Amino acid sequence: MALIHRLLGKVARLVWRVTRPRTIGVRAVLLDAGDRIALVRHSYIDGWYLPGGGVKKGEAIVDALHRELAEEVAIEGATVERVLGVYHSRREGKDDHVVVYVARAAVDTLRGADRLELAEAGWFDPDALPTGTTPATLRRIGEWRAGMTGGGPW
Template sequence: MALLHRWLAKAARLIWRVTRPRTIGVRAVLLDADDRIALVRHTYIDGWYLPGGGVKKGEGIADALHRELAEEVAIEGAVVERVLGVYHSRREGKDDHVVVYIARAGADTLRGADALEVAGAGWFALDALPPGTTPATRRRIAEYRAGLTGGGTW
């Protein structure tokens, strides 16, 4: 099934290069009570990422954040502290705007909720990120640790 997701993701990226859609995404710097950060590995792309995803048509951005946290890491009721920043990405052929929130999890249990999409999920110390953590994820974490409000290019 993971191979099918990888093929579908490649096909979607090809379509995006032709159609160049404008999209809105949401991600979370999701922290637990011990200030560990939640990261996920997807089945369709390599690397560790902040949990999140696309905002559906007709859906509020904050609603999308809570839906994605439930879908990706089985966390419900996270408390949003603030917006870290709004970023622009042209990767994958899209004109993508990503809103990144700082949020606190009310639960310590973290797991990949959707096995078709999430290959792994875990809590990590901010100074001990796993190998394969993507550069953009590392930049967002560095901005958070420095107390900055981010923005600009993803």
């Protein structure tokens, strides 16, 4: 199944290079009570990422955040503490704007809810992030740790 997701991802990236769509995404620096950070590893791309995804047409951005947290890591009712920043990414041929929230989970249980999309999900101490955490994810975590409000390039 992971092979199919990887192939579909490659096809999508090719379409994006041709059509250059404008998209809106959402991610969360999702924290537990001990300030561990939730990270996910997808089945179709390498690296560890903050949980999140695309905002659907007609969907409020914060509603997309809650939907994505439920879909990816089975977290319902996370409390949004603040907006970390709004970023712009031109990767994969897209014109992508990503809103990153800082949110707190009411529970410490974390699991990959979508077993087709996610290979792994886990809580990590900010000082012991897994090998393969993506550079953008490391930057967002660094901004959160510094108490900054970010923005600009992804």
